Amino acid sequence: MSTFQYLLGICVAVVTFVIVIEMLRRRRLRERHAAWWLVAGALAIVVSVFPQLLDTAAGALGFDVPINLVFFVSLFVLFLVALQHSSELTELEAHNRAIVERLMVLELKLEHQLNEESQ
Template sequence: MTATSYILGIAAALLTLAVVIEMLRRRRLRERHATWWLIAGTLALIVGVFPKTLEWAADVAGVAIPINLVFFVSVVILFLVCIQHSSELTKLDDQTRTLAEQTALLELRIRELEQNTQSSIEADDQ
């Protein structure tokens, strides 16, 4: 690899980390959502600064071409992000359904109380 590609890799990793940290700071991203992105950015920074670590990790994992390990780890991280979002979406869906049911019951109770109040007022008028 050329020096330009190393510099580009380091810059991309630093940019990723800076964006995630800034989003955390501005409360546009929660910590539990940022975890996998911070891990990915940190791994990318380590590989960018110490490129031999990628070759070492590929040898340890038994991967012939180190870039294939990068793609595999990237897919795994994105898969974990998808699982995390699916889990939270399911939780939010359950909460939304519960709130909708509670709202419907409260509206029904309000209507019944209004009808009872109206009936009482009409009975008093007669």
């Protein structure tokens, strides 16, 4: 690995980590959504600073090519993010359904009261 590639890897990992922290600070990203991105950013920084760790981990886990471990871990993190978002979407849909049902009951009660008053 050339010095340029080494420094580029470190810079990209640090910039990614800083962007996530800045989005948290500006409240553009919630903590529970940022957790996986912070983990991924921290792992990227560690692997960028100590690339031999990637070789060691890849060998220990049975990956012939270390970059395959990076792709596997990246896909796994993205899977966890998608799973978290699906879970939250399910909760929001249930919450919205409950709100709509309560609104319909209130509208029916109001309509019933208006009909009684007009008679």
